[in-house]
Amino acid sequence: MAIETRPNTNPELPDESPYETLMAYGKERGYKLDWLQLPDSLGSHPDIGDSDSGGFLLQNADLGPFSQVPDSSNNATGKPRGAIQRNSAPRVGNYPIRTKSDIWLRNGAQLYEEAIQRQWSSATDIPWSSLEELPDEIERAECQLATFLTEIEFVAGDVPGRWISYTTPDYYEPRMYLISQIMDEARHLDVFRKRALANGGGLMEQQKSNAAVRSVIDSARDFTEMSARLHIAGEGSVLSVFRMGELMSYNEAEKSIYRLAASDESRHVAFGVMHLQYVSQTDPDRKEEIHTYLDDIEIGLTRQADPQNPAVRGTASNTAISILMGGGADDASIEEGQKMLLAVRQRQVKEYMQRVRVAGFGERFENGRANAALDDYLTA
Numbered sequence: 001m002a003i004e005t006r007p008n009t010n011p012e013l014p015d016e017s018p019y020e021t022l023m024a025y026g027k028e029r030g031y032k033l034d035w036l037q038l039p040d041s042l043g044s045h046p047d048i049g050d051s052d053s054g055g056f057l058l059q060n061a062d063l064g065p066f067s068q069v070p071d072s073s074n075n076a077t078g079k080p081r082g083a084i085q086r087n088s089a090p091r092v093g094n095y096p097i098r099t100k101s102d103i104w105l106r107n108g109a110q111l112y113e114e115a116i117q118r119q120w121s122s123a124t125d126i127p128w129s130s131l132e133e134l135p136d137e138i139e140r141a142e143c144q145l146a147t148f149l150t151e152i153e154f155v156a157g158d159v160p161g162r163w164i165s166y167t168t169p170d171y172y173e174p175r176m177y178l179i180s181q182i183m184d185e186a187r188h189l190d191v192f193r194k195r196a197l198a199n200g201g202g203l204m205e206q207q208k209s210n211a212a213v214r215s216v217i218d219s220a221r222d223f224t225e226m227s228a229r230l231h232i233a234g235e236g237s238v239l240s241v242f243r244m245g246e247l248m249s250y251n252e253a254e255k256s257i258y259r260l261a262a263s264d265e266s267r268h269v270a271f272g273v274m275h276l277q278y279v280s281q282t283d284p285d286r287k288e289e290i291h292t293y294l295d296d297i298e299i300g301l302t303r304q305a306d307p308q309n310p311a312v313r314g315t316a317s318n319t320a321i322s323i324l325m326g327g328g329a330d331d332a333s334i335e336e337g338q339k340m341l342l343a344v345r346q347r348q349v350k351e352y353m354q355r356v357r358v359a360g361f362g363e364r365f366e367n368g369r370a371n372a373a374l375d376d377y378l379t380a
Helices: 018-028 108-117 136-164 169-198 210-218 223-243 252-282 284-302 316-326 331-359 374-379
Strands: none
Touching (some): 108 252, 136 316, 223 252, 223 284, 223 331, 252 284, 252 331, 284 331, 284 374, 316 331, 331 374
């Protein structure tokens, strides 16, 4: 960055470089000019990209000291990472998350950018006009499933919110991603509520296990435990259902809802997988702790006891999915729907195991640590 030198019209200022002159002049007169100190990166230019390459991306913005992420942070003043510390700045935040491995992942900025670029509107991106009158039992089943998903998406947005304010600004990338996730979950709540109300039906029965969902996730003692239970288990199970959404859809509106929601959920699951991967690689002493979280998750997955999973047996959402997949509420249709639901649960197990392997905890499937009942689903 070039600094323009103007003619000296003040006889008190010597003919030196503008920066040195200004600093010397200010110090002699007691001015506080620390903010004028030139950072090492001043004059460097990040890759701002173009429309073909995705534009000026967050991951390309930080250079030099701005890109240096500390392993631990004592920043309690809200200072942006890389900014010059003002010694008189008051403490404005109590940030329990001040260790990098407690929340970090290597692709947080990329996931945030993807979330921003893939925003969609339930008002204009869903072809609501494709809704037509459905048989009563099918419409009621659609509304029951939409009611469950409206409720569970509220929890999925509510829980991550408190961890945002707990995190030091030095780890702003995962903070910004979590904000985008909350927007995604609000949109999911919005779209499933609209589906329940759009075609002559309405909101149906509240799930019995809502309190259990909150108690399991809200009782998490740190962010990593919360992420394992929410992103790996809860969001992972819902994603598997969304990916088979066409089997539950009777029009283009419903197909669009599941397709767009699945795109968002895959990003949420990826966040959890990549965070666990970072912990496993940088803080291996925590691996046994995380294996205990996975032990609990697998109990819920194999015993069909996870309250976040719409496919769990003995629930209104399970019956609704059976009716939708089987094409009716008669015994033969529900039996056919249950067979298709078994394929959903098999997919949930297979995708869970793949995520755990990518996260760096695949040894549990080789050393006998994993729940043996997982194999029952794979061979059913």
